[in-house]
Amino acid sequence: MIRRVVAEAVGTAFLLAIVVGSGIMGERLAGGNDAIALLGNTIATGAGLIVLIHIFGPVSGAHFNPAVTLAFVLKGQTDRQTAVAYTAAQLAGALLGVWTAHAMFAEPIVQLSSKLREGPPQGLAECIATFGLIGTIIGTQRSRPEFTPVAVGLYITAAYWFTASTSFANPAVTIARSLTDSFAGIAPASVPLFIAGQIAGAVAGVAFFTWLFREDCPQ
Structure with missing residues (x-):
């Protein structure tokens, strides 16, 4: 359990360092072009996730996300004690990742976005994003787990x-990104809406994709 919790903390820390760090780098190099900054942020995050899941997946499952952990609890694949430990590790790791990114780019360590x-469109977007993420995980774990x-x-x-x-599609990421006033930031006042959308999307995703992939489901 200790190794699993540490894997969640370190993996989430790297994820936030990637998200925030690439956002700072993208903004500095884009010359005011937000589309270019977002593109750099996007590529780094997507590529980093692939590597981090490969590294830490065999140890902890590489959730890095309380919404994903919640989904595994709802599916009966993670017990509540593990879920609490994972969530605490994810939150702690996320904060460490943001502060590390600030340190690397000579930014003030403690910030508020x-x-x-x-x-409502932002909350809806987070619900849909998280719904799709849960579907991606459940679907590929069923058919091609290596993918x-x-x-x-x-x-x-x-x-x-x-x-x-x-x-964002991740409550730990959302909370941590409220503590950076950089390209990737989100104001603390906007956090509850995002987390509500993420939780709703996770619950809806588990319900829908569990039904969809039931072996005894009518064709």
Whole structure:
């Protein structure tokens, strides 16, 4: 259990360092072009996820995401004690990752984001993004488990661009990104809406894809 929890913490820390660090780098190099900055942020995040899931998956399952952990609890594949430990590790790792990214780019370590992401469309976008993420995991674990890391990375890469919220799809990521006033930031006031959408998307994703892939489901 200790190794599994540490794997979740370190993996989530690397994920946030990638998200925030590539956002800072992209913004600095893009010359004010947000599309180019987002593209750099997207590629780094998608590629990083593939590698991180391959590294840490054999140890902890590489959730890196309380919404994913919740999905595994709802499917009966993770017990509640493990879920609590994983979630705590993910939150701690996410904060460490943000602060590490700030340190690497000579930014103030402690920050609060001022980037508001408000309104029902943003919450809907997070619900859809998380729903699709859960579907990606459940679907590939059923048919091609070895492809899951690549599928997750590709899905998040796509979701950065087809969702209005740029697909956080992760409560730990959302909370941690409220603590960076950089390209990847989200204002603390916008966090509850995003997390509500993510939880709703995770629950809906488990319900729908479990039904869809039931062996005894009528054709």
